[in-house]
Amino acid sequence: MGEKLIEVKNLKKYFSSGIFRKSYVKAVDGVSFEIRKGETFALVGESGCGKSTVGRCTLRLVEPTSGEVYFKGIDILGLNRELRDLRRKMQIIFQDADGSLNPRMRILELLVEPLRVHGLLNGRGMAEALRLLELVNLTPDLLGRYPHELSGGQRQRVGIARAITLNPEFIVADEPAASLDLSVQAQMLDLMKRLQGEFGMGYLFISHNVNIVRLMAERIAVMYLGKFVEVGDTRKIFNGAAHPYTQALLSAVPTTDPSARQNRIVLEGEIPSPINPPSGCRFHPRCPEAKAVCSEVEPALQDTGSGHLVACHFAS
Numbered sequence: 546m547g548e549k550l551i552e553v554k555n556l557k558k559y560f561s562s563g564i565f566r567k568s569y570v571k572a573v574d575g576v577s578f579e580i581r582k583g584e585t586f587a588l589v590g591e592s593g594c595g596k597s598t599v600g601r602c603t604l605r606l607v608e609p610t611s612g613e614v615y616f617k618g619i620d621i622l623g624l625n626r627e628l629r630d631l632r633r634k635m636q637i638i639f640q641d642a643d644g645s646l647n648p649r650m651r652i653l654e655l656l657v658e659p660l661r662v663h664g665l666l667n668g669r670g671m672a673e674a675l676r677l678l679e680l681v682n683l684t685p686d687l688l689g690r691y692p693h694e695l696s697g698g699q700r701q702r703v704g705i706a707r708a709i710t711l712n713p714e715f716i717v718a719d720e721p722a723a724s725l726d727l728s729v730q731a732q733m734l735d736l737m738k739r740l741q742g743e744f745g746m747g748y749l750f751i752s753h754n755v756n757i758v759r760l761m762a763e764r765i766a767v768m769y770l771g772k773f774v775e776v777g778d779t780r781k782i783f784n785g786a787a788h789p790y791t792q793a794l795l796s797a798v799p800t801t802d803p804s805a806r807q808n809r810i811v812l813e814g815e816i817p818s819p820i821n822p823p824s825g826c827r828f829h830p831r832c833p834e835a836k837a838v839c840s841e842v843e844p845a846l847q848d849t850g851s852g853h854l855v856a857c858h859f860a861s
């Protein structure tokens with residue numbers, strides 16, 4: 546196993562809710578994880594469970610309410626001015642490159658902007674832009690265009706190129722291909738894997754799509770209402786999910802296998818509000834296997850063996 550790149554301990558992010566005074570959206574409520582060099586660790590879960598907030602807090606783009614975040618052993622929540630330098634080493638790729646690329650900048654300017662911001666341009670802008678274009682399989686004729694003059698897939702490649710301009714060691718990829726059609730999505734994921742193979746960065750990969758997570762990540766964390774309910778090796782979890790929520794999530798994956806379709810677990814009810822999460826196990830109101838204890842006692846996230854963590858009183 547590679548060296549430890551990211552370590553997050555008991556991270557919490559409560560947003561104060563504007564409408565109900567003194568109430569908080571518990572977007573992330575105590576998660577811990579590690580990512581090693583060259584590893585892809587994925588967060589998966591339904592919309593609103595807190596995946597993006599974990600990603601943003603890990604880069605300190607959003608200030609956590611409490612917890613610890615270390616990048617190669619450096620406590621990034623304790624940094625002030627030094628954080629700017631460290632930012633070079635930690636980047637983010639967004640779902641929607643449209644929203645993250647300045648529409649008034651040409652592709653050339655967009656590609657070299659990160660170098661300029663960090664005072665690293667030194668007259669090598671064009672050479673650098675050409676190197677980046679080649680890395681992400683784009684042609685030099687795009688350099689003079691504006692973002693709206695590119696296809697969605699091309700824009701996403703520009704977003705990826707910008708993220709790697711400063712040779713980062715860690716990248717948060719927040720639903721990096723979700724807005725693209727399937728074939729372009731596959732190309733984008735291949736590209737991310739190839740760049741990881743070449744440069745060895747660690748990825749925190751965020752997706753609600755379990756099929757994509759299965760392809761991309763060595764380890765995954767399944768999130769429900771701001772908490773991890775199951776963490777472990779991707780293969781192990783896909784071969785035998787232990788938490789009822791993970792089982793339901795995996796059983797909902799579209800399949801052509803008729804027996805799998807019969808075994809589909811349909812979750813009852815809506816996702817509860819993160820402002821006032823259910824007592825005990827947060828999943829109990831929707832859990833097909835809930836017993837009395839589940840509404841009273843919160844199950845701890847426990848190691849069931851070789852790093853497979855599960856938070857359930859009755860994990861199978």
Ligand SMILES: Nc1ncnc2c1ncn2[C@@H]1O[C@H](COP(=O)(O)OP(=O)(O)OP(=O)(O)O)[C@@H](O)[C@H]1O
Pocket residue numbers: 560561570571572590591592593594595596597598599753819
């Ligand atoms: N700036 C904010 N202010 C208040 N609440 C927020 C803010 N950002 C996120 N939230 C809330 O925190 C919770 C988690 O949001 P988050 O964006 O992390 O979820 P997500 O898992 O990434 O969802 P999706 O799959 O839809 O992207 C949600 O209830 C959301 O409404």
Ligand SMILES: [Mg+2]
Pocket residue numbers: 596597598719
């Ligand atoms: Mg999100």
